Amino acid sequence: MPALVALGDSPLAGRSWSAGRLASSLTRDPLFAAAACTLLLVALAALFAPWLAPFDPDRPIDMAARAQPPSAQHWFGTDTLNRDLLSRILFGARISLAVSLLSVAVAMLMGTAWGAIAGYAGGWIDALLMRVVDAGLAIPRILLLLSIVSLWGTLTMPAIIVVLGFTGWFGASRLVRDGVRASKERDYAVAARASGATPFRVLVRHVLPHALTPMLVAATLGVGHVVVIEAGLSFLGYGVAPPAATWGTLIRDGRENVATAWWLSVFPGLALAITVLAINVLGDRLRTALGGRQLPAP
């Protein structure tokens, strides 16, 4: 079933939710189950790549041969340096996923801090901080990334994570800000304030937790987005520095040999596409189950 179909037809839509009901509504959804299984497999493959990979991803099989098409021995073929592509994809998954997860964590932290301050402070601080978010959202992310790369030069992996995080928090901060604004006037927050709790304590203990539900969805979809962005950056040649190979780097290798070795771009791309599709389905179902409404893609 198409992922965007289930508009508000979830049994939980509009109601308060509990983890148990959430789980039961999701497990009855076969597409959700398929997506979750796929992601689990991808995660396991990345985690156990050193044991699963049939060959050394960085060592050529032999010096003589060039890129070989898929065969019984090399399921996905070999690359131009005659390295096993399947092994390279398995190891690539580690970097792609690690970079994506960590950078989303950075983005969520930044977005939460920024949005919480804006929402809690209100007034001109809120207006100012949110205009900065508007400006951030107005710059296409890949161009922002490219300009950073052009200024900083080639980025190391930690730098890539930070940069991806720093360019990805704008949408999340708006979610947190709206959630904080909605919940800070509620009785429990007012009561906490009345009983003399410090603003920071009220924010962290009483307001923020209620604003975080949409963040779960935003984080999930954010991972899907950043996997593609990271791959895209590598595809353009400005991602994680070689020799580390992410899926994007592998597709870039494939692009240079697109006429002669189709498997070089098809298989890494498939891995990327399947992962992203599964993450999108997961995020979308989560949003429906949590009673959220449809948001345009980031």
Add this chain to the structure above:
Amino acid sequence: MTMPARPVPNSSAAGESPPLLRVQDLRTYFHVGGAVARAVDGVSFDIRQGETVGMVGESGCGKSVTALSLLRLIDPPGRIESGSRIEFEGRDLLTLNEEGIRQLRGNRIAMVFQEPMTALNPVFTIGDQVAEVARVHAGASRRAAWDRAVEMLNLVGIPDPRERAKSYPHQLSGGMRQRVLIAMALVMNPSLLIADEPTTALDVTIQAQILELLADLQQRLGLAVLLITHDLGVVAEVTSRVLVMYGGQIVERAPVRELFAHPRHPYTRGLLEAMPRLGRPRDRLTVIPGTVPPPTRWPSGCRFRDRCAWAWQRCADEHPPEYVVTADHTARCHLVDEPSRDVTPAAAGVAR
């Protein structure tokens, strides 16, 4: 589940022209999952030329589905079951193809809906929407259709119609929108107007104006009207005959004076008692206990019995047919058959 109904007395005596609309054994069911919701379950009635007939009942009793069935506006999973018959101006509506029924809608049979706030398309001007009827059915030119729309808006009492026609629905009050809907219904001089709760969403003074307008138009245009409402007060004002619906069936039918003077079905009595009247304090307003059961689960026997103070064993065993009270008065209640039980419920020592 039903006993073969005894032949319903036909109000039009032999020799008179056939009725404008004749509905026979109309059954509209909704097939949802394994369940069947019998929203309309064996409804028969006639409407003569120029007559105003009221149809009353609580929400959920099948009035609106009956109205929609008459225009075949029932969407899946709803279905008008075979065996049903709707004859209009001598034509069987249920055998017409989609194009045939489309040509009748808004042309010979028009309908006014109950949601004046939402029944108009928000992005077209009201003039456009009224004119569309003339364009669709008379093939009128843009210009001619627009003039006709202005004329109709004038007819339903919208001030400054030429200017108002350029307004969008959100710029009008509820009463004005209801007038627009009536104007839209009357563009083609239909012979039958179905008005589904036309005054429910309006406040009292506006209600009176709209009813007055309907009565006036009915007389001027010689229109037959099926007025659907849950408000017996509305029925008393403008109709000549009343059909009381409950559980997807007509439970009582009578001329309006007769019904108010001698209601025979306990449900009708309940509705009458629930009417607010002058001189009776509001807080003593009687309400029929309980609610209409879902149409997937009508009780066996009489469908009203679980809310009825008179009910006895027979009501559970036997589905009451339409008993004839007088020539033009029937009631679907065993009390008509056993008048001795028709005393105040307390004296009858009812089981419930």
Add this chain to the structure above:
Amino acid sequence: MASIVLKRVAQGLLIVWLTTTITFFLIHAAPGEPFASLLEDPRLTDEMRAATRARYGLDRPVTEQYVRYLRAVSTGDFGDSFIHHRPVVAILGDAVPRTMLLMATALVIGFAAGIALGALQGARAGSWFDRLTGSTAVLLAALPDFWLALLVVMLFAGTWLPVSGFSTPTLPASAPMMTRTLDVLRHLILPAGTLALLIAAMVSRFQRAALIDILPSAWLRTARAKGVATRSVVFRHALRNAFLPIITLGGLAVPALLGGAVFVEATFNWQGMGSLAVQAVGDHDYPVVLAVVLLSSAFVVLGAALADVAQAAADPRQRRA
């Protein structure tokens, strides 16, 4: 109406100013001295370095540099390209029209196809047609744009349709206008088609959902009761309403489209803004990169503003007298 436009213009200018500020801080937060690579050239004498610093105002306090930067940008002066030794504006003058051609073509085709497809799906929600095309659209929308572009290149390489470039390099400039135009259009088909496919996939999802939202509306029943034919009910009454959220989507999608254009341009070697930016990053030619960033954000702001105004014009409820 006029007040909406004015408000949007003010908001837009504010955002463009903020993006300019962000880029300024990016330059100054970069490691080492800004324009370091330019100054490192060993052939430069110290005087030349000082001259370059003075030219870019690097010898001034940061606040003064910021004001100068704003003034320069607001007059359309993005400086000179380090590589091409031409004003950035002149370089953009070649590239931007190509990107506009690509994006406009893709937008028109993509939205038209997406709206039509979504409407057909929504009108027959649940049918096999809906399921099949709907799942395909979800799948397409999830595909990384650069990979899809790469697959298209793979598929069409060696056919009559060119998979690379903006025009045939061997075509002499003296060739007749008609021939050259057709040549460009032939090169346009695949990149614009790829971008349009992605747009259509996204738009159709929204169009379908919007139509399904609309179809149970009371006024649609009114239209049917009036005797309006089903086709006209869906395509005149419903679609007009369902179109409103699509206008908003069009405005919101500009950043994603510009991002997609970068990859599509890079993959098909379409020499527009995107390719220019990618090339400039490799050359450390940041005046060009930053100009593309600023211009893109201006496009984004413009797109959002246009969508707002169009929405107000299309929805009578938002119109003020």
